[in-house]
Amino acid sequence: MEREERLPEVSRRVREVPPYLFAEIDRARDEAIARGIDVISLGIGDPDQPTPAFVIEAMAEEIAKAENHTYSPYWGTDRFRQAVAGYMKGRFGVELDPGKEVIALIGAKEGLGHLPLALLDPGDLALIPDPAYPVYENASRYAGAATISVPLLEENGFLPDLSALPESVLRTAKVIFLNYPNNPTGALAPLSFLEELVELAHRFGFYIVSDNPYAEIYFDEEHPPHSILEVEGAREVAIELHSFSKTFNMTGWRIGWACGAERLVAALGSIKSNMDSGPFKAIQHAVVRALSHPQCGDFIRSQRELMRKRLSLLKEGLSRLGLRWCEPGGAFYLWVHLPEGYQSSIKFCSEVLNRAGLVFGPGRGYGVYGEGYFRICLTTPEEKIAQAMERLAGFLAS
Ligand SMILES: Cc1ncc(COP(=O)(O)O)c(C=O)c1O
Numbered sequence: 001m002e003r004e005e006r007l008p009e010v011s012r013r014v015r016e017v018p019p020y021l022f023a024e025i026d027r028a029r030d031e032a033i034a035r036g037i038d039v040i041s042l043g044i045g046d047p048d049q050p051t052p053a054f055v056i057e058a059m060a061e062e063i064a065k066a067e068n069h070t071y072s073p074y075w076g077t078d079r080f081r082q083a084v085a086g087y088m089k090g091r092f093g094v095e096l097d098p099g100k101e102v103i104a105l106i107g108a109k110e111g112l113g114h115l116p117l118a119l120l121d122p123g124d125l126a127l128i129p130d131p132a133y134p135v136y137e138n139a140s141r142y143a144g145a146a147t148i149s150v151p152l153l154e155e156n157g158f159l160p161d162l163s164a165l166p167e168s169v170l171r172t173a174k175v176i177f178l179n180y181p182n183n184p185t186g187a188l189a190p191l192s193f194l195e196e197l198v199e200l201a202h203r204f205g206f207y208i209v210s211d212n213p214y215a216e217i218y219f220d221e222e223h224p225p226h227s228i229l230e231v232e233g234a235r236e237v238a239i240e241l242h243s244f245s246k247t248f249n250m251t252g253w254r255i256g257w258a259c260g261a262e263r264l265v266a267a268l269g270s271i272k273s274n275m276d277s278g279p280f281k282a283i284q285h286a287v288v289r290a291l292s293h294p295q296c297g298d299f300i301r302s303q304r305e306l307m308r309k310r311l312s313l314l315k316e317g318l319s320r321l322g323l324r325w326c327e328p329g330g331a332f333y334l335w336v337h338l339p340e341g342y343q344s345s346i347k348f349c350s351e352v353l354n355r356a357g358l359v360f361g362p363g364r365g366y367g368v369y370g371e372g373y374f375r376i377c378l379t380t381p382e383e384k385i386a387q388a389m390e391r392l393a394g395f396l397a398s
Helices: 011-018 023-035 054-062 078-092 108-119 135-142 167-172 191-206 262-275 281-291 296-320 346-357 382-397
Strands: 102-104 124-132 146-151 174-179 209-210 238-243 256-260 333-337 374-375
Touching: 054 281, 078 102, 078 238, 078 256, 078 281, 078 346, 102 108, 102 262, 108 135, 108 174, 108 209, 108 238, 108 256, 124 135, 124 167, 124 191, 135 146, 167 174, 167 191, 174 191, 191 209, 238 262, 256 262, 296 333, 296 382, 346 374, 346 382
Parallel strands: 124 146, 124 174, 174 209, 209 238
Antiparallel strands: 102 256, 238 256, 333 374
Protein backbone atom coordinates (compact mmCIF):
# COMPACT_ATOMS: atom_id res chain seq x y z
CA MET A 1 0.00 0.00 0.00
CA GLU A 2 1.19 3.53 -0.79
CA ARG A 3 2.20 5.36 2.39
CA GLU A 4 -0.28 8.19 1.76
CA GLU A 5 -3.25 5.84 1.51
CA ARG A 6 -2.79 4.81 5.15
CA LEU A 7 -3.06 8.38 6.36
CA PRO A 8 -6.43 9.68 7.61
CA GLU A 9 -8.45 12.36 5.85
CA VAL A 10 -8.24 15.94 7.04
CA SER A 11 -11.35 17.04 8.95
CA ARG A 12 -14.80 16.89 7.42
CA ARG A 13 -15.24 20.61 8.09
CA VAL A 14 -12.25 21.36 5.88
CA ARG A 15 -13.45 18.99 3.18
CA GLU A 16 -17.04 20.24 3.19
CA VAL A 17 -16.67 24.02 3.48
CA PRO A 18 -15.77 25.47 0.06
CA PRO A 19 -12.46 27.29 -0.54
CA TYR A 20 -12.51 30.95 0.53
CA LEU A 21 -13.99 33.08 -2.27
CA PHE A 22 -11.35 35.80 -2.22
CA ALA A 23 -8.49 33.31 -2.17
CA GLU A 24 -10.07 31.81 -5.32
CA ILE A 25 -10.36 35.27 -6.90
CA ASP A 26 -6.67 35.91 -6.09
CA ARG A 27 -5.76 32.54 -7.59
CA ALA A 28 -7.65 33.21 -10.85
CA ARG A 29 -6.03 36.66 -11.05
CA ASP A 30 -2.52 35.24 -10.48
CA GLU A 31 -3.06 32.53 -13.07
CA ALA A 32 -4.15 35.15 -15.62
CA ILE A 33 -1.05 37.23 -14.81
CA ALA A 34 1.14 34.13 -15.19
CA ARG A 35 -0.41 33.60 -18.65
CA GLY A 36 0.79 37.11 -19.55
CA ILE A 37 -2.56 38.90 -19.23
CA ASP A 38 -2.28 42.53 -18.06
CA VAL A 39 -4.76 42.50 -15.18
CA ILE A 40 -6.66 45.36 -13.51
CA SER A 41 -8.12 44.12 -10.24
CA LEU A 42 -11.44 45.51 -9.07
CA GLY A 43 -12.18 42.31 -7.23
CA ILE A 44 -11.04 42.68 -3.62
CA GLY A 45 -11.95 45.32 -1.04
CA ASP A 46 -8.42 46.09 0.05
CA PRO A 47 -7.73 49.86 0.15
CA ASP A 48 -5.01 50.90 -2.30
CA GLN A 49 -4.14 54.00 -0.23
CA PRO A 50 -1.46 53.87 2.49
CA THR A 51 -2.11 53.91 6.23
CA PRO A 52 -2.01 57.60 7.29
CA ALA A 53 1.36 58.99 8.40
CA PHE A 54 0.05 59.84 11.88
CA VAL A 55 -0.65 56.15 12.53
CA ILE A 56 2.68 55.02 11.11
CA GLU A 57 4.56 57.60 13.20
CA ALA A 58 2.75 56.51 16.37
CA MET A 59 3.53 52.88 15.51
CA ALA A 60 7.22 53.66 14.97
CA GLU A 61 7.40 55.03 18.53
CA GLU A 62 5.35 52.24 20.07
CA ILE A 63 7.23 49.44 18.35
CA ALA A 64 10.48 50.66 19.89
CA LYS A 65 9.17 50.26 23.45
CA ALA A 66 10.24 46.99 25.08
CA GLU A 67 7.09 46.84 27.22
CA ASN A 68 5.08 46.42 24.01
CA HIS A 69 7.00 43.32 22.93
CA THR A 70 5.40 40.90 25.37
CA TYR A 71 2.06 39.08 25.11
CA SER A 72 -0.80 41.50 25.31
CA PRO A 73 -3.84 41.10 27.59
CA TYR A 74 -6.33 38.65 26.07
CA TRP A 75 -9.13 41.19 25.90
CA GLY A 76 -6.89 44.03 24.67
CA THR A 77 -5.17 46.75 26.69
CA ASP A 78 -7.22 48.93 29.05
CA ARG A 79 -6.24 51.97 26.97
CA PHE A 80 -7.50 50.33 23.80
CA ARG A 81 -10.83 49.30 25.30
CA GLN A 82 -11.36 52.73 26.84
CA ALA A 83 -10.51 54.47 23.54
CA VAL A 84 -12.94 52.24 21.66
CA ALA A 85 -15.68 52.87 24.23
CA GLY A 86 -14.96 56.61 23.78
CA TYR A 87 -15.32 56.28 20.00
CA MET A 88 -18.62 54.38 20.33
CA LYS A 89 -19.93 57.13 22.62
CA GLY A 90 -18.75 59.97 20.37
CA ARG A 91 -19.79 58.45 17.07
CA PHE A 92 -23.03 56.63 17.99
CA GLY A 93 -23.95 57.92 21.46
CA VAL A 94 -23.56 54.36 22.78
CA GLU A 95 -22.39 53.97 26.42
CA LEU A 96 -20.28 50.85 26.97
CA ASP A 97 -18.41 49.48 29.96
CA PRO A 98 -14.90 49.06 28.52
CA GLY A 99 -14.11 46.45 31.16
CA LYS A 100 -16.95 44.11 30.22
CA GLU A 101 -18.46 45.12 26.91
CA VAL A 102 -15.42 45.61 24.64
CA ILE A 103 -12.80 43.14 23.41
CA ALA A 104 -9.91 43.70 20.98
CA LEU A 105 -9.85 41.59 17.81
CA ILE A 106 -7.13 40.63 15.34
CA GLY A 107 -9.42 42.14 12.69
CA ALA A 108 -13.20 41.76 12.43
CA LYS A 109 -12.72 38.53 10.46
CA GLU A 110 -11.03 36.89 13.45
CA GLY A 111 -14.02 37.79 15.62
CA LEU A 112 -16.43 36.45 13.00
CA GLY A 113 -14.42 33.23 12.81
CA HIS A 114 -14.48 32.70 16.58
CA LEU A 115 -17.98 33.96 17.42
CA PRO A 116 -19.86 30.91 16.09
CA LEU A 117 -17.72 28.72 18.37
CA ALA A 118 -18.74 30.98 21.25
CA LEU A 119 -22.46 31.11 20.47
CA LEU A 120 -23.45 27.97 18.56
CA ASP A 121 -23.49 24.29 19.46
CA PRO A 122 -23.60 21.62 16.75
CA GLY A 123 -27.10 21.57 15.25
CA ASP A 124 -28.02 25.09 16.44
CA LEU A 125 -29.52 27.33 13.79
CA ALA A 126 -27.83 30.44 12.40
CA LEU A 127 -29.57 32.81 9.95
CA ILE A 128 -27.19 33.96 7.24
CA PRO A 129 -27.92 36.83 4.85
CA ASP A 130 -27.59 36.01 1.16
CA PRO A 131 -25.67 37.54 -0.59
CA ALA A 132 -23.04 38.10 2.10
CA TYR A 133 -19.42 38.10 3.12
CA PRO A 134 -18.80 34.33 3.08
CA VAL A 135 -17.30 34.09 6.59
CA TYR A 136 -20.70 34.11 8.40
CA GLU A 137 -21.82 30.91 6.71
CA ASN A 138 -18.49 29.12 6.67
CA ALA A 139 -17.53 29.90 10.29
CA SER A 140 -21.01 28.80 11.44
CA ARG A 141 -20.55 25.54 9.57
CA TYR A 142 -17.12 25.04 11.16
CA ALA A 143 -18.97 25.24 14.50
CA GLY A 144 -21.31 22.48 13.32
CA ALA A 145 -24.34 24.79 13.16
CA ALA A 146 -27.21 24.44 10.72
CA THR A 147 -27.70 27.51 8.55
CA ILE A 148 -30.67 29.04 6.75
CA SER A 149 -30.23 31.75 4.13
CA VAL A 150 -32.15 34.97 4.54
CA PRO A 151 -32.50 36.52 1.07
CA LEU A 152 -31.43 40.14 0.63
CA LEU A 153 -33.43 41.31 -2.36
CA GLU A 154 -33.03 44.51 -4.33
CA GLU A 155 -36.75 45.29 -4.04
CA ASN A 156 -36.36 45.28 -0.22
CA GLY A 157 -33.31 47.55 -0.25
CA PHE A 158 -31.18 44.46 0.43
CA LEU A 159 -32.61 44.19 3.95
CA PRO A 160 -33.95 40.86 5.22
CA ASP A 161 -37.74 40.77 4.93
CA LEU A 162 -38.41 40.13 8.61
CA SER A 163 -42.12 39.58 8.05
CA ALA A 164 -41.33 36.73 5.66
CA LEU A 165 -39.36 34.77 8.27
CA PRO A 166 -41.62 32.00 9.61
CA GLU A 167 -42.25 32.12 13.36
CA SER A 168 -40.89 28.59 13.68
CA VAL A 169 -37.55 29.79 12.23
CA LEU A 170 -37.45 32.84 14.49
CA ARG A 171 -38.15 30.63 17.52
CA THR A 172 -35.49 28.08 16.60
CA ALA A 173 -32.75 30.47 15.42
CA LYS A 174 -30.02 31.24 17.89
CA VAL A 175 -28.13 33.87 15.90
CA ILE A 176 -28.67 36.16 12.92
CA PHE A 177 -25.77 37.82 11.12
CA LEU A 178 -26.12 41.35 9.80
CA ASN A 179 -23.81 43.68 7.87
CA TYR A 180 -24.65 47.34 7.08
CA PRO A 181 -23.08 49.20 5.28
CA ASN A 182 -23.33 46.01 3.30
CA ASN A 183 -20.72 44.05 1.45
CA PRO A 184 -21.40 43.34 -1.42
CA THR A 185 -24.50 45.50 -2.15
CA GLY A 186 -23.53 48.84 -0.52
CA ALA A 187 -26.93 49.02 1.20
CA LEU A 188 -27.46 50.80 4.54
CA ALA A 189 -29.91 49.77 7.26
CA PRO A 190 -32.29 52.43 8.61
CA LEU A 191 -32.64 52.64 12.38
CA SER A 192 -36.28 51.51 12.10
CA PHE A 193 -35.12 48.17 10.65
CA LEU A 194 -32.56 47.69 13.43
CA GLU A 195 -35.25 48.50 16.01
CA GLU A 196 -37.60 45.93 14.54
CA LEU A 197 -34.88 43.28 14.57
CA VAL A 198 -33.92 43.96 18.21
CA GLU A 199 -37.58 43.71 19.17
CA LEU A 200 -37.85 40.33 17.40
CA ALA A 201 -34.64 39.13 19.06
CA HIS A 202 -36.16 39.82 22.48
CA ARG A 203 -39.56 38.40 21.54
CA PHE A 204 -38.28 35.13 20.04
CA GLY A 205 -34.98 34.81 21.90
CA PHE A 206 -32.03 35.01 19.50
CA TYR A 207 -28.77 36.94 19.28
CA ILE A 208 -27.66 39.44 16.63
CA VAL A 209 -24.11 39.59 15.28
CA SER A 210 -23.77 42.96 13.57
CA ASP A 211 -20.65 43.12 11.39
CA ASN A 212 -19.91 46.83 10.98
CA PRO A 213 -16.39 47.33 9.54
CA TYR A 214 -17.62 49.91 7.01
CA ALA A 215 -19.26 52.23 9.57
CA GLU A 216 -17.05 55.15 8.43
CA ILE A 217 -17.35 54.56 4.67
CA TYR A 218 -20.52 56.21 3.37
CA PHE A 219 -21.55 58.56 0.61
CA ASP A 220 -24.00 61.01 2.21
CA GLU A 221 -22.20 63.08 4.88
CA GLU A 222 -25.58 63.99 6.40
CA HIS A 223 -26.60 60.38 7.02
CA PRO A 224 -23.85 58.30 8.59
CA PRO A 225 -24.56 54.59 9.14
CA HIS A 226 -25.88 53.43 12.52
CA SER A 227 -24.63 51.03 15.13
CA ILE A 228 -27.24 48.48 16.20
CA LEU A 229 -26.19 49.30 19.77
CA GLU A 230 -27.98 52.65 19.40
CA VAL A 231 -31.24 50.73 19.71
CA GLU A 232 -32.75 50.38 23.17
CA GLY A 233 -32.42 46.80 24.38
CA ALA A 234 -29.68 45.94 21.85
CA ARG A 235 -27.04 45.72 24.57
CA GLU A 236 -28.64 42.50 25.84
CA VAL A 237 -28.97 40.72 22.49
CA ALA A 238 -26.39 42.15 20.06
CA ILE A 239 -22.66 42.08 19.58
CA GLU A 240 -21.12 44.39 16.98
CA LEU A 241 -17.78 44.03 15.23
CA HIS A 242 -15.72 47.01 14.10
CA SER A 243 -12.40 47.32 12.34
CA PHE A 244 -9.57 49.74 11.67
CA SER A 245 -8.92 47.95 8.35
CA LYS A 246 -11.14 49.98 6.06
CA THR A 247 -11.33 53.29 7.99
CA PHE A 248 -7.56 53.78 8.21
CA ASN A 249 -6.33 51.65 5.27
CA MET A 250 -4.91 49.13 7.72
CA THR A 251 -6.04 45.76 6.37
CA GLY A 252 -2.59 44.23 6.86
CA TRP A 253 -2.22 45.38 10.47
CA ARG A 254 -5.09 43.21 11.78
CA ILE A 255 -6.87 45.23 14.43
CA GLY A 256 -10.54 45.63 15.31
CA TRP A 257 -12.92 45.10 18.21
CA ALA A 258 -16.20 43.53 19.26
CA CYS A 259 -18.55 45.27 21.66
CA GLY A 260 -22.06 44.98 23.04
CA ALA A 261 -23.86 42.37 25.13
CA GLU A 262 -21.63 41.49 28.09
CA ARG A 263 -22.60 37.83 27.89
CA LEU A 264 -21.61 37.55 24.22
CA VAL A 265 -18.37 39.50 24.66
CA ALA A 266 -17.46 37.23 27.59
CA ALA A 267 -18.23 34.10 25.52
CA LEU A 268 -16.04 35.37 22.69
CA GLY A 269 -13.31 36.23 25.20
CA SER A 270 -13.44 32.69 26.56
CA ILE A 271 -12.89 31.18 23.09
CA LYS A 272 -10.25 33.75 22.13
CA SER A 273 -8.19 33.36 25.29
CA ASN A 274 -7.93 29.64 24.48
CA MET A 275 -7.17 30.19 20.79
CA ASP A 276 -5.04 33.33 20.44
CA SER A 277 -3.30 36.12 22.30
CA GLY A 278 -4.45 39.73 21.94
CA PRO A 279 -3.27 41.93 19.05
CA PHE A 280 0.31 43.32 19.19
CA LYS A 281 0.32 45.99 21.92
CA ALA A 282 2.22 48.47 19.71
CA ILE A 283 -0.65 48.33 17.19
CA GLN A 284 -3.26 48.83 19.90
CA HIS A 285 -1.41 51.87 21.25
CA ALA A 286 -0.89 53.26 17.73
CA VAL A 287 -4.61 53.14 16.92
CA VAL A 288 -5.55 54.59 20.32
CA ARG A 289 -3.32 57.56 19.47
CA ALA A 290 -4.81 57.70 15.96
CA LEU A 291 -8.37 58.00 17.27
CA SER A 292 -7.53 61.13 19.25
CA HIS A 293 -5.12 62.63 16.69
CA PRO A 294 -6.13 66.11 15.46
CA GLN A 295 -5.97 64.90 11.82
CA CYS A 296 -8.16 61.84 12.41
CA GLY A 297 -11.53 63.34 11.40
CA ASP A 298 -10.12 65.08 8.32
CA PHE A 299 -8.36 61.93 7.21
CA ILE A 300 -11.50 59.81 7.42
CA ARG A 301 -13.52 62.46 5.56
CA SER A 302 -10.84 62.62 2.84
CA GLN A 303 -11.12 58.86 2.31
CA ARG A 304 -14.88 59.15 1.91
CA GLU A 305 -14.39 61.98 -0.58
CA LEU A 306 -11.98 59.81 -2.57
CA MET A 307 -14.50 56.95 -2.67
CA ARG A 308 -17.25 59.36 -3.76
CA LYS A 309 -15.13 60.58 -6.70
CA ARG A 310 -14.32 57.05 -7.76
CA LEU A 311 -17.95 56.04 -7.44
CA SER A 312 -19.13 58.83 -9.74
CA LEU A 313 -16.41 58.02 -12.29
CA LEU A 314 -17.43 54.37 -12.24
CA LYS A 315 -21.12 55.17 -12.56
CA GLU A 316 -20.45 57.45 -15.54
CA GLY A 317 -18.52 54.64 -17.23
CA LEU A 318 -21.17 52.03 -16.52
CA SER A 319 -24.03 54.22 -17.68
CA ARG A 320 -22.21 54.83 -21.00
CA LEU A 321 -22.15 51.04 -21.37
CA GLY A 322 -25.85 50.76 -20.58
CA LEU A 323 -25.18 48.75 -17.40
CA ARG A 324 -27.44 49.06 -14.35
CA TRP A 325 -26.23 49.15 -10.74
CA CYS A 326 -27.71 49.39 -7.26
CA GLU A 327 -27.09 52.80 -5.74
CA PRO A 328 -24.79 52.25 -2.73
CA GLY A 329 -25.12 54.14 0.57
CA GLY A 330 -21.83 52.95 2.01
CA ALA A 331 -18.89 50.51 1.95
CA PHE A 332 -16.71 50.67 -1.14
CA TYR A 333 -18.50 48.42 -3.58
CA LEU A 334 -20.80 48.79 -6.53
CA TRP A 335 -23.27 45.94 -7.10
CA VAL A 336 -23.94 45.79 -10.80
CA HIS A 337 -26.46 43.82 -12.85
CA LEU A 338 -24.92 41.39 -15.34
CA PRO A 339 -24.93 42.67 -18.91
CA GLU A 340 -27.83 41.42 -21.02
CA GLY A 341 -27.33 37.94 -22.39
CA TYR A 342 -25.43 36.68 -19.33
CA GLN A 343 -27.12 34.39 -16.83
CA SER A 344 -24.06 33.24 -14.91
CA SER A 345 -21.94 35.73 -12.96
CA ILE A 346 -19.12 33.18 -12.70
CA LYS A 347 -19.06 32.75 -16.49
CA PHE A 348 -19.18 36.52 -17.04
CA CYS A 349 -16.36 37.23 -14.54
CA SER A 350 -14.18 34.47 -15.92
CA GLU A 351 -14.67 35.67 -19.55
CA VAL A 352 -14.00 39.28 -18.58
CA LEU A 353 -10.80 38.20 -16.81
CA ASN A 354 -9.52 36.07 -19.66
CA ARG A 355 -10.50 38.39 -22.51
CA ALA A 356 -10.21 41.87 -20.97
CA GLY A 357 -7.91 41.33 -17.96
CA LEU A 358 -10.49 42.66 -15.47
CA VAL A 359 -11.11 41.11 -12.06
CA PHE A 360 -14.66 41.52 -10.69
CA GLY A 361 -16.38 39.60 -7.89
CA PRO A 362 -18.99 37.18 -9.28
CA GLY A 363 -22.32 37.72 -7.48
CA ARG A 364 -22.87 33.98 -7.12
CA GLY A 365 -19.76 33.83 -4.93
CA TYR A 366 -21.69 35.76 -2.25
CA GLY A 367 -24.67 33.40 -2.29
CA VAL A 368 -27.51 32.08 -4.42
CA TYR A 369 -29.24 35.46 -4.34
CA GLY A 370 -26.06 37.14 -5.61
CA GLU A 371 -26.59 35.51 -9.01
CA GLY A 372 -27.35 38.04 -11.71
CA TYR A 373 -24.91 40.62 -10.29
CA PHE A 374 -21.19 41.30 -10.10
CA ARG A 375 -19.26 43.43 -7.62
CA ILE A 376 -16.81 46.20 -8.48
CA CYS A 377 -14.50 47.58 -5.76
CA LEU A 378 -13.67 51.25 -5.45
CA THR A 379 -10.24 50.48 -4.04
CA THR A 380 -8.52 51.20 -7.37
CA PRO A 381 -7.07 54.53 -8.55
CA GLU A 382 -9.18 56.64 -10.91
CA GLU A 383 -6.94 56.12 -13.96
CA LYS A 384 -7.28 52.36 -13.53
CA ILE A 385 -11.07 52.66 -13.21
CA ALA A 386 -11.14 54.68 -16.45
CA GLN A 387 -8.95 52.10 -18.17
CA ALA A 388 -11.14 49.28 -16.85
CA MET A 389 -14.25 50.96 -18.30
CA GLU A 390 -12.56 51.19 -21.72
CA ARG A 391 -11.64 47.52 -21.59
CA LEU A 392 -15.16 46.59 -20.50
CA ALA A 393 -16.55 48.60 -23.43
CA GLY A 394 -14.28 46.67 -25.82
CA PHE A 395 -15.29 43.36 -24.23
CA LEU A 396 -19.01 44.08 -24.47
CA ALA A 397 -18.71 45.27 -28.07
CA SER A 398 -16.86 42.09 -29.15
C1 LIG B 1 -18.27 42.53 5.63
C2 LIG B 1 -16.86 42.35 6.09
N1 LIG B 1 -16.63 41.98 7.35
C3 LIG B 1 -15.39 41.81 7.81
C4 LIG B 1 -14.29 42.01 6.99
C5 LIG B 1 -12.92 41.78 7.54
O1 LIG B 1 -12.39 42.91 8.13
P1 LIG B 1 -11.03 42.84 8.94
O2 LIG B 1 -9.95 43.29 8.02
O3 LIG B 1 -11.21 43.75 10.10
O4 LIG B 1 -10.83 41.44 9.36
C6 LIG B 1 -14.49 42.38 5.66
C7 LIG B 1 -13.35 42.54 4.75
O5 LIG B 1 -13.46 42.62 3.56
C8 LIG B 1 -15.81 42.56 5.20
O6 LIG B 1 -16.08 42.93 3.94
